[in-house]
Amino acid sequence: GQQVMQIPQYQHVQEGEDFTTYCNSSTTLSNIQWYKQRPGGHPVFLIQLVKSGEVKKQKRLTFQFGEAKKNSSLHITATQTTDVGTYFCAGQVEGGSQGNLIFGKGTKLSVKP
């Protein structure tokens, strides 16, 4: 079946270090979304990427969508303790059922002060 693989599963960093999580789909995606879930909270939408090769920035966060629209990454520069949480990518398959987002299993980020 259609899958979205996300690595790494866990990442422990020292405050101030950079962090990257990667997402790979087995099929071409029409778009990819990123969500953040704080411990004990619910997923919160961060961004959506639609175009091949698209790069978007939100302050210290940089999101990329691959040229083939099968992979994506989220990079955080100079992590802070407020970045702690699980980051999920969620892909919508091209030509697939509308609304059917396939979530990666997430990368759990912990930041040591």
Added chain:
Amino acid sequence: DSGVTQTPKHLITATGQRVTLRCSPRSGDLSVYWYQQSLDQGLQFLIQYYNGEERAKGNILERFSAQQFPDLHSELNLSSLELGDSALYFCASSDRTFSNEQFFGPGTRLTVL
């Protein structure tokens, strides 16, 4: 606060029982999505409704069913509960048929003993 409400917050029940989880979407949102989040499976898309009609189906078991009412609130019914059904159940809403930004509710934690 996403504007999506879910009740109850916690539910503890026994195997074989049936429960109903309720979701009220953000004001004006026509699409409602249900997700199951367990520790080892990440976020699994269950089903989507748009303006009262089923739009997309994910990994939803036959023992589970959902509906969206004329006032746009939605209910997820889980029957013949098994231990493995213990999980966090999230509802999300969006303002379009297509999956753009989804706003997640706080979730219902179901424990099956």
